[in-house]
Amino acid sequence: MSAPGKPPKPPARPAKVSLLRYGRMFRRDILSAQPARLYRAWMAEFRTPFFRSFMCNDPKLVDLVLQQRPDDFPKSDRVREGLAPLLGNSVFITNGETWKRQRRIIDPAFEGGRLRDTFPAMWEAGVAAVTRLGAVADGRALEIEAETSHIAADVIFRTLFSIPIEDETAGAVFAKFRDHQRASPVMNLGALLPLPRWFPRFHSRQTRQTARDIRALITELTAARMAEIEAGKAPDDLATKIMTTPDPQSGKCFDTEEMVDQVAIFFLAGHETSASALSWALYLLAMFPEWQDRVAAEAKAHIDPEKIYFSTLSKLKTSRDVFRETMRLYPPVPMMVREAVKCEHFRDRDVPQGSQIVLSPWHLHRHERLWQNPDAFDPARFGTENGKACLRNAYMPFSRGQRVCPGAGFAMAEGPLLLSLLVRAFRFELVKGREAMPVAHLTVRGKDGIWLALRPRA
Numbered sequence: 001m002s003a004p005g006k007p008p009k010p011p012a013r014p015a016k017v018s019l020l021r022y023g024r025m026f027r028r029d030i031l032s033a034q035p036a037r038l039y040r041a042w043m044a045e046f047r048t049p050f051f052r053s054f055m056c057n058d059p060k061l062v063d064l065v066l067q068q069r070p071d072d073f074p075k076s077d078r079v080r081e082g083l084a085p086l087l088g089n090s091v092f093i094t095n096g097e098t099w100k101r102q103r104r105i106i107d108p109a110f111e112g113g114r115l116r117d118t119f120p121a122m123w124e125a126g127v128a129a130v131t132r133l134g135a136v137a138d139g140r141a142l143e144i145e146a147e148t149s150h151i152a153a154d155v156i157f158r159t160l161f162s163i164p165i166e167d168e169t170a171g172a173v174f175a176k177f178r179d180h181q182r183a184s185p186v187m188n189l190g191a192l193l194p195l196p197r198w199f200p201r202f203h204s205r206q207t208r209q210t211a212r213d214i215r216a217l218i219t220e221l222t223a224a225r226m227a228e229i230e231a232g233k234a235p236d237d238l239a240t241k242i243m244t245t246p247d248p249q250s251g252k253c254f255d256t257e258e259m260v261d262q263v264a265i266f267f268l269a270g271h272e273t274s275a276s277a278l279s280w281a282l283y284l285l286a287m288f289p290e291w292q293d294r295v296a297a298e299a300k301a302h303i304d305p306e307k308i309y310f311s312t313l314s315k316l317k318t319s320r321d322v323f324r325e326t327m328r329l330y331p332p333v334p335m336m337v338r339e340a341v342k343c344e345h346f347r348d349r350d351v352p353q354g355s356q357i358v359l360s361p362w363h364l365h366r367h368e369r370l371w372q373n374p375d376a377f378d379p380a381r382f383g384t385e386n387g388k389a390c391l392r393n394a395y396m397p398f399s400r401g402q403r404v405c406p407g408a409g410f411a412m413a414e415g416p417l418l419l420s421l422l423v424r425a426f427r428f429e430l431v432k433g434r435e436a437m438p439v440a441h442l443t444v445r446g447k448d449g450i451w452l453a454l455r456p457r458a
């Protein structure tokens with residue numbers, strides 16, 4: 001159980017367990033499968049008959065792997081095999097030259113200036129969410145993750161393709177995606193275990209089918225957009241921007257098939273993560289109503305419900321700090337895995353070629369030797385010396401270095417904006433007997449969902 005008054009934290013496993021038991025726990029949930037010592041360790045080694053794995057919490061090692069020598073620590077091919085049915089050759093799983101070319105085309109669409117153009121679509125998704133939730137804001141218990149997934153998917157469709165989630169194809173992608181998550185072992189982070197190369201990769205028939213269905217729907221959207229671009233009638237949104245941006249080196253744009261791979265990852269990475277962060281933020285605000293009142297007061301002071309101003313964003317400072325602190329405690333992507341392409345020497349230990357290097361925002365963000373009061377919810381910490389120092393070297397919800405999330409700026413606009421719009425309209429309350437407990441699926445979710453009750457805010 002979590003400490004009273006502290007945000008929920010999964011229980012740690014006993015210090016010593018058999019490999020078999022560890023494997024079983026790991027598959028169920030990576031977070032509770034770890035021993036408590038990882039919250040204090042600078043590095044930890046796991047040996048199994050199949051692979052060796054090194055978790056690095058030392059900020060210098062994290063910096064080395066992600067920022068100084070990222071090409072020596074690419075994403076593992078085996079992780080890629082796990083995700084390929086859905087993601088094809090998307091930027092999330094490629095390496096080397098292919099990956100570099102894809103980032104050269106994608107990154108300009110997410111640059112600061114473009115965010116201003118994308119902002120009205122985010123705002124409209126937020127206003128639509130307030131209208132939708134108004135119908136159920138009567139104190140009944142609501143599973144809020146389902147709602148935030150809906151909102152975040154709406155944001156992605158509106159910003160990428162200028163269509164709301166009510167659009168038939170957009171709605172079908174969203175629904176199929178839920179089926180895919182239920183059917184797919186890959187959607188459990190534990191399934192990203194680097195199995196030995198001889199081990200057959202198993203994708204159930206249903207997983208392959210739902211992945212095909214999702215890709216067929218995305219192909220429909222992408223091909224239609226390609227036709228609009230060719231006819232000179234395409235809306236000026238993220239899809240058009242990405243599809244008309246040539247690689248500055250080769251001069252070539254994505255073809256339809258390559259764009260389908262990228263849309264699949266934008267949808268997956270862009271809505272699962274934001275939905276996770278938003279639902280934990282609302283849960284924390286329900287746990288700490290004094291912070292909720294501060295976010296509401298700020299939103300009332302600065303949001304003009306009739307007009308959309310991009311400049312409003314910079315005024316939502318409390319909301320931003322709450323969102324940041326939420327992602328410290330519940331980083332939507334709790335762990336990332338890389339592979340050492342050659343032998344390394346980390347903290348006086350040999351790291352053999354092919355070892356898995358695990359970077360864990362989950363542990364780094366709660367590290368007892370780095371953060372003051374690491375398990376407490378304190379959005380004001382980012383104004384302190386410790387908070388500022390940790391923000392620089394022990395905070396990475398979006399990863400770091402060349403493979404940093406291209407959607408980081410987008411997410412840091414979307415999250416605080418949605419939080420403010422929702423809390424401005426509703427009071428969020430905990431539901432008795434429905435305390436949330438984090439588990440790692442593809443992102444950090446509530447073990448039995450995240451339950452809250454909403455009432456209109458006076």
Ligand code: HEM
Binds near residue numbers: 270332396405411
């Ligand atoms: C709160 C929201 C988000 C969080 C916490 C988040 C976090 C991350 C993290 C940690 C990675 C690196 C994963 C790894 O290296 O293994 C990543 C990669 C990525 N994210 Fe995000 N993300 C968020 C939102 C978004 C959005 C809104 C988009 C796009 C619309 C997006 C698109 C991507 C893509 C394409 C990659 C792969 C980049 C590459 O490998 O070069 N993300 N994200």
